[in-house]
Amino acid sequence: MSMENNQSRTVYDDDIVKKFIYAALIWGAAAFAVGLLAATQLAYWQANFNLEWLTFSRIRPLHTNAAIFAFGGNAIFAGIYHSSQRLLKTRLYSDSLSSIHFWGWQLIILAALITLPLGFSQSKEYAELEWPIDIAITVIWVIFAINFFGTIAVRRVKHLYVALWFYIATILTVAVLHVVNSIEIPVSYLQSYPVYAGVQDALVQWWYGHNAVAFFLTTPFLGLMYYYIPKAANRPIYSYRLSIVHFWSLVFIYIWAGPHHLLNSALPDWAQTLGMVFSIMLWAPSWGGMINGLLTLRGAWHKVRTDPIIKFLAVAVTFYGMSTFEGPLLSIKSVNSLAHYTDWIIGHVHGGTLGWNGFLTFGMIYYLVPKLWNTKLYSQRLANNHFWIGFFGILIYYISMWASGITQGLMWQSIDANGQLAYPDFVETVIKIVPLYYARAIGGSLFLIGFILMLINMWKTISLAPKGQDEQQVDMSNITMDEVAGTGHRKLESLGAVFTVLVFIAILVGSIIEIVPTLAIHKYLPDANKVRPYTPLEQAGRDIYVKEGCYTCHSQMIRKLDFDVIRYGEASKLEESMYDRPFQWGSKRTGPDLARVGGKYPDMWHYRHMIDPREITPKSIMPAYPWLDNKKLDYQILRRKLSVMKRLGVPYDDETVANADIIAEKESLELFNALLEQDPSLENIKDTQIIALISYLQSLGKK
Amino acid sequence: MNQSNENDKLMDHDYDGIQELDNPLPGWWLMTFYLSIIFAIGYVMFYYVFGGPNSDQELAASMEKIELRRAAVAVTGGDEKDESVLVALTSDSTKIEAGQKEFLVKCMACHGNQGQGLIGPNLTDEYWIHGDGSITNIIAMVNTGVPEKGMPPWKDLIQPDMIENVALYIYSIKGTNPPGAKPPQGNKIE
Numbered sequence: 001m002s003m004e005n006n007q008s009r010t011v012y013d014d015d016i017v018k019k020f021i022y023a024a025l026i027w028g029a030a031a032f033a034v035g036l037l038a039a040t041q042l043a044y045w046q047a048n049f050n051l052e053w054l055t056f057s058r059i060r061p062l063h064t065n066a067a068i069f070a071f072g073g074n075a076i077f078a079g080i081y082h083s084s085q086r087l088l089k090t091r092l093y094s095d096s097l098s099s100i101h102f103w104g105w106q107l108i109i110l111a112a113l114i115t116l117p118l119g120f121s122q123s124k125e126y127a128e129l130e131w132p133i134d135i136a137i138t139v140i141w142v143i144f145a146i147n148f149f150g151t152i153a154v155r156r157v158k159h160l161y162v163a164l165w166f167y168i169a170t171i172l173t174v175a176v177l178h179v180v181n182s183i184e185i186p187v188s189y190l191q192s193y194p195v196y197a198g199v200q201d202a203l204v205q206w207w208y209g210h211n212a213v214a215f216f217l218t219t220p221f222l223g224l225m226y227y228y229i230p231k232a233a234n235r236p237i238y239s240y241r242l243s244i245v246h247f248w249s250l251v252f253i254y255i256w257a258g259p260h261h262l263l264n265s266a267l268p269d270w271a272q273t274l275g276m277v278f279s280i281m282l283w284a285p286s287w288g289g290m291i292n293g294l295l296t297l298r299g300a301w302h303k304v305r306t307d308p309i310i311k312f313l314a315v316a317v318t319f320y321g322m323s324t325f326e327g328p329l330l331s332i333k334s335v336n337s338l339a340h341y342t343d344w345i346i347g348h349v350h351g352g353t354l355g356w357n358g359f360l361t362f363g364m365i366y367y368l369v370p371k372l373w374n375t376k377l378y379s380q381r382l383a384n385n386h387f388w389i390g391f392f393g394i395l396i397y398y399i400s401m402w403a404s405g406i407t408q409g410l411m412w413q414s415i416d417a418n419g420q421l422a423y424p425d426f427v428e429t430v431i432k433i434v435p436l437y438y439a440r441a442i443g444g445s446l447f448l449i450g451f452i453l454m455l456i457n458m459w460k461t462i463s464l465a466p467k468g469q470d471e472q473q474v475d476m477s478n479i480t481m482d483e484v485a486g487t488g489h490r491k492l493e494s495l496g497a498v499f500t501v502l503v504f505i506a507i508l509v510g511s512i513i514e515i516v517p518t519l520a521i522h523k524y525l526p527d528a529n530k531v532r533p534y535t536p537l538e539q540a541g542r543d544i545y546v547k548e549g550c551y552t553c554h555s556q557m558i559r560k561l562d563f564d565v566i567r568y569g570e571a572s573k574l575e576e577s578m579y580d581r582p583f584q585w586g587s588k589r590t591g592p593d594l595a596r597v598g599g600k601y602p603d604m605w606h607y608r609h610m611i612d613p614r615e616i617t618p619k620s621i622m623p624a625y626p627w628l629d630n631k632k633l634d635y636q637i638l639r640r641k642l643s644v645m646k647r648l649g650v651p652y653d654d655e656t657v658a659n660a661d662i663i664a665e666k667e668s669l670e671l672f673n674a675l676l677e678q679d680p681s682l683e684n685i686k687d688t689q690i691i692a693l694i695s696y697l698q699s700l701g702k703k
Numbered sequence: 704m705n706q707s708n709e710n711d712k713l714m715d716h717d718y719d720g721i722q723e724l725d726n727p728l729p730g731w732w733l734m735t736f737y738l739s740i741i742f743a744i745g746y747v748m749f750y751y752v753f754g755g756p757n758s759d760q761e762l763a764a765s766m767e768k769i770e771l772r773r774a775a776v777a778v779t780g781g782d783e784k785d786e787s788v789l790v791a792l793t794s795d796s797t798k799i800e801a802g803q804k805e806f807l808v809k810c811m812a813c814h815g816n817q818g819q820g821l822i823g824p825n826l827t828d829e830y831w832i833h834g835d836g837s838i839t840n841i842i843a844m845v846n847t848g849v850p851e852k853g854m855p856p857w858k859d860l861i862q863p864d865m866i867e868n869v870a871l872y873i874y875s876i877k878g879t880n881p882p883g884a885k886p887p888q889g890n891k892i893e
Contacts, residue, residue: 087718159716161716161718161719161721227719227721230721230722231721236721236722236723238726239724239725239727240723240726241727242728242729245728264758269750269757269758273747273750280739280742281739283735284732284733284739285736291729291732299709328739415769417772418773419770419771419772419773420773420859421859421860424859424860425808560759561762561765562768562769565762565766566769599850599851600855601853601855602852605812605813605822605853608812616812618811678822
């Protein structure tokens with residue numbers, strides 16, 4: 001590395017950091033506002049203004065994607081790019097890659113913002129975006145990776161600091177997760193079927209979903225914590241040894257824990273067991289991060305009272321500790337049987353996202369903006385107010401969701417002395433928690449109001465900053481790479497490539513052991529158990545269910561629990577979803593489970609319920625789907641859809657594939673005629689989407 | 704930890720001014736880690752080595768308990784009332800009102816707000832598809848339903864008392880001839 005000696009001054013690329021900060025602030029506002037809208041809709045369904053684009057099931061994915069990938073993503077990129085340059089004592093590897101990374105990511109977000117409300121969705125949680133956007137994400141992520149690892153390659157510091165270990169784990173694992181979970185076959189420009197079906201899709205998706213939490217919302221933020229806490233508090237890291245042990249145990253164990261999203265389901269017991277025990281073993285490694293963060297603040301505690309940055313950071317780490325204690329708790333099968341599908345999980349998630357990710361990002365940005373713009377924070381008071389308002393917002397959110405989740409969970413479970421459900425009517429359990437939905441919306445509003453104070457503060461700080469500042473030059477003349485490499489882990493820290501390979505191995509072990517056996521599972525189902533594939537019209541209806549995002553409120557998985565079986569019928573079996581692409585087991589029961597809703601009601605009931613749920617179930621909070629009975633169904637494309645399915649192994653015969661459109665049209669006409677006979681005013685609903693949807697709903701549990 | 708003590712623990716690591724201390728792993732933390740690993744091993748051993756029940760067996764066992772409870776009720780609680788007793792109850796307005804309230808929540812969607820019929824048949828006329836329109840008959844009908852025709856079985860969803868109330872209410876609206884009544888279906892019962 002002779003070049004370095006000639007170039008003794010380096011200029012960090014802070015322009016890109018500023019851009020990512022702007023983006024995080026702008027998208028953050030959008031993500032929180034959409035979240036508040038969705039929360040309001042659960043309390044007051046009319047808040048969708050009867051617009052299909054604003055319906056809960058379309059904007060809930062928009063909220064999650066915007067919060068995680070737009071707000072969280074841009075914040076991570078800002079922090080990683082800022083801290084890595086300083087930790088590696090070099091400018092980022094390539095300015096053009098940085099720029100492509102930035103603009104590419106914003107375009108992806110824009111694409112999400114447009115396609116999700118329009119209903120282009122794969123309905124796999126946190127992986128809703130359709131295939132062209134999936135490809136774009138892959139490309140941009142690879143560019144990010146090249147830029148990051150390139151920077152490591154040209155570094156002027158021999159050893160990699162712990163923050164960088166976490167960044168390495170993040171970049172590598174997110175790439176693996178995204179690529180594996182997004183293997184899908186397009187059927188049109190904006191629709192695709194995943195190659196995985198049923199239980200495979202469930203397992204791969206939650207391996208992805210859970211580890212998106214791990215490697216998008218945990219490891220990068222731990223890395224940021226390891227840089228910004230010691231910086232802001234001006235304290236040394238509490239324990240280097242703890243960093244090593246909790247890093248490796250976290251990375252190795254986290255990847256196994258995905259199946260805790262599928263406890264008591266039809267997923268084979270062995271996989272559930274792995275998911276549960278690894279989640280429990282994850283508790284200490286997670287707390288290792290919290291301990292190291294909080295103990296680093298020791299000696300700076302007096303600043304918690306005065307310095308808003310330290311306040312945000314300290315509380316963020318505390319929320320991290322809470323969430324990572326609650327997570328293993330919720331992974332215990334019996335606790336999970338109460339909490340799963342309820343708002344408790346929503347509360348758990350928001351403790352992590354609002355408290356940990358949100359507050360850590362806020363602390364980081366309050367630290368960074370005055371530094372980058374070479375000025376002082378406009379108002380400490382505003383920042384303190386932001387802290388308190390946001391903090392109470394989170395508390396109200398968390399507490400109302402605990403109360404709601406536990407209340408509804410207990411009502412679902414409760415069986416009276418006669419062996420009957422104490423609350424057989426599902427909507428009764430919904431009405432009970434609606435007041436808590438209002439409370440949650442208030443909590444969310446406070447969080448948003450606090451954030452708006454931050455926007456004002458940032459805008460003022462930046463606009464009052466001295467203009468025409470040169471980028472900071474850093475003297476590098478006495479920085480060298482000839483430090484002693486050391487031994488053991490210390491030596492490893494000086495070997496970037498070897499370190500990266502070891503992380504890769506650590507995350508592959510659990511992934512392979514869980515996923516590979518599941519891929520073949522359908523082969524071993526006895527033939528007699530196998531169900532028939534969907535008819536063309538049912539498949540068309542299923543695609544509408546997927547497009548509308550009904551999974552945001554409905555599960556299709558009756559768990560092996562007595563109260564589930566009494567309420568919904570026989571526990572779901574693996575073969576029943578073996579042709580489901582994507583699987584729709586769901587994760588939330590704002591409405592009842594639908595796995596066996598087929599045949600429960602007449603077609604006319606469904607028709608009227610979909611058009612106006614309250615006409616059938618007074619006080620229902622389900623949105624109305626009135627557009628479904630005036631949009632025509634595309635029969636033509638069914639041939640392509642079925643042929644893709646056939647290629648993926650669904651046993652359609654050639655004739656069915658070739659005549660898929662004709663068969664569907666016939667099925668649809670039959671259903672339509674029966675409805676028309678009961679109500680002659682329905683003559684306009686011929687060939688509309690609602691007919692396909694009804695036909696799908698009636699097939700559930702009937703195959 | 705006082706300052707000099709801390710200085711002893713400072714390592715020669717310096718990353719952009721960030722230093723690191725050489726503190727040991729906290730003992731209680733290490734203990735929780737070990738305990739969670741021991742728990743994990745114990746849990747797996749219990750279920751996969753020492754023959755703990757699998758999920759199907761666990762479900763079957765808890766369903767069996769519930770079936771026992773139900774069977775006990777079926778034996779003791781089988782106090783079926785005579786039609787004459789039931790007819791006498793129609794003068795109890797609290798029962799009729801409770802029945803009407805339940806009807807508006809659970810039955811209105813298919814039978815209309817006044818029993819005039821919609822998806823399901825008119826319940827106020829003298830025509831019955833099933834049985835003779837007696838209260839006993841209505842109760843039986845509501846319990847079992849006709850799932851294949853779109854009338855859900857309500858046995859598990861509504862308490863027996865309440866089913867009785869609803870049946871009393873239906874009996875009480877006979878002949879009210881509400882507006883928009885659905886044309887007769889089934890057999891005329893005098």
